[in-house]
Amino acid sequence: MNCQQIETLLAAFVAGDLVQAEASQVRSHVVTCDGCRESLAAYEKLEATLSMRQSFVPPVDRFIPNIASGVTQTVANGVVAYARARKWLDRLVSMPALVTTGFMMSGLATYFYRDKIAEAIGRDVSISTSLTQSLESIMATWTNTMSDIWILGGVCAGISIVVLLSTGVATARLLRH
Amino acid sequence: MQGNQKAFGELLSRYHSTAYAVVRGVLGDSDDVEDVVQLVYVKIYKGLASFRGDARLSTWIYRIARNESINAVKKRRLDTTPVEDVVLAAPSAAGPEAGLAQRELSEQVETALERLDEGQRMAIELRYMGERSYEEIAETMGIPLGTVKTYIHRGKAQLKKVLESAALKDR
Numbered sequence: 001m002n003c004q005q006i007e008t009l010l011a012a013f014v015a016g017d018l019v020q021a022e023a024s025q026v027r028s029h030v031v032t033c034d035g036c037r038e039s040l041a042a043y044e045k046l047e048a049t050l051s052m053r054q055s056f057v058p059p060v061d062r063f064i065p066n067i068a069s070g071v072t073q074t075v076a077n078g079v080v081a082y083a084r085a086r087k088w089l090d091r092l093v094s095m096p097a098l099v100t101t102g103f104m105m106s107g108l109a110t111y112f113y114r115d116k117i118a119e120a121i122g123r124d125v126s127i128s129t130s131l132t133q134s135l136e137s138i139m140a141t142w143t144n145t146m147s148d149i150w151i152l153g154g155v156c157a158g159i160s161i162v163v164l165l166s167t168g169v170a171t172a173r174l175l176r177h
Numbered sequence: 178m179q180g181n182q183k184a185f186g187e188l189l190s191r192y193h194s195t196a197y198a199v200v201r202g203v204l205g206d207s208d209d210v211e212d213v214v215q216l217v218y219v220k221i222y223k224g225l226a227s228f229r230g231d232a233r234l235s236t237w238i239y240r241i242a243r244n245e246s247i248n249a250v251k252k253r254r255l256d257t258t259p260v261e262d263v264v265l266a267a268p269s270a271a272g273p274e275a276g277l278a279q280r281e282l283s284e285q286v287e288t289a290l291e292r293l294d295e296g297q298r299m300a301i302e303l304r305y306m307g308e309r310s311y312e313e314i315a316e317t318m319g320i321p322l323g324t325v326k327t328y329i330h331r332g333k334a335q336l337k338k339v340l341e342s343a344a345l346k347d348r
Contacts, residue, residue, distance in 0.1 A: 011330040011337075042337055049279070049286050050333075053306040056201075058211065060193040063218050064186045 001025050006036050014043045101167045111135065185222055195235060195317060196242045198307035202299040203246035205291050213249045217242045235317040243299075282340075289339040297332030300325050 001009075006029050012018050013026045030037045110117060189196075200213050220241050228237060290298055296318075303314045311329075315322045 008334075011333040012326070015330070015333075017326060017330070039337075042341065043333065045282070046286070046333060046337055046340070049282050050301065050305040052279075052283065053302070054194065054308050057194050057197045057306060060186070060190045062211075063193075063215055064189065 001029060003029075003033060003036055006030070006033070007039060010036075010040055010043045014040070014047045098167065101163060104163065185225070188225075189218060189221075192235060192238050194307040195303065195309060196238055198302040198309075199239055199242035199299065200246045201306060202295070202302040203243060204249065206287050209249055213245055214242075216249075217245045220245065232319075233316055235313065236319055239317045239319075285340055285343060286336060289336045289343075292339055293332050293335055294328075296320075296324075297328045297335065300328035301332045301336075304329055 006026055009018060009022060009026055013023060018026065026040075030040050196217055197210075197214055200210050200217065204210050204213065217238075221238060224241070228234070232240075290301065293301070299318065300314055303309045303317065304311075307314075309317065311322055311325050315325045318325070
């Protein structure tokens, strides 16, 4: 065997993985070859260094007490994930609520101030005459039905408060997140 | 829970060095190794009841440890210095402080290990850090016995080459 062939066997030789015939060939070669003997010494040094790696493994006892807390932590992680999902759900719910409320408020404002808006922009802003008439007839029915105008005012104020409160809650939720 | 933990502790002590070697095989000498090993044990603890025995326990643990380590690399974006850029510490000149020289050599081997292919590195870690036999490594990694030997011998030849070239550079 030449040096190149011996070199390919040295790692297995040091690990004791060669069959007897091959091991004998390596042994007799390194006795007469300085280069291969040097290479063998390097492999032996490497083998000794690698053999020390088992001392890097920390004792298993260090990990055992943390298993239960690790499981608890996993549960806690689940709770956090749920809370995050809820937060996004809240956002999804809050956003349309705000937009809808905004549209309702601007619609009502447009309706009540339609004369002023029409005057300002120079044309009629009513959605349709029939819708306006319907709304007016509803208002008229209410006014006729409820003898006291203050009751109607109270109902309107109540609706406004509910709308304002829900808008406020939705806004607070958005700001909190 | 107490009884379970005791039985689990006994099981772990049998496979601890294997799991640790696998995590080290993927992460190298990183600060995250122990955290990932802990995660692996939590996962094993939770999954043990549903372990069906399709694979050997060592193979199952190997897969969990390897997957958790790979996830850790992805999640935490560990230091992924390209191996070409890894600079090996200069070997110390032979002197009276043999302990220091050995420690330096050990550090060089650590760095050189990171240059190996994953299969070679994993087989070497399982062999030396995990103190597993070739047969056990083959069973754990799910590869033929001959491949394990090839990985280890070629890996060591590669390590020697890297260490020699580092020594030459320093001269």
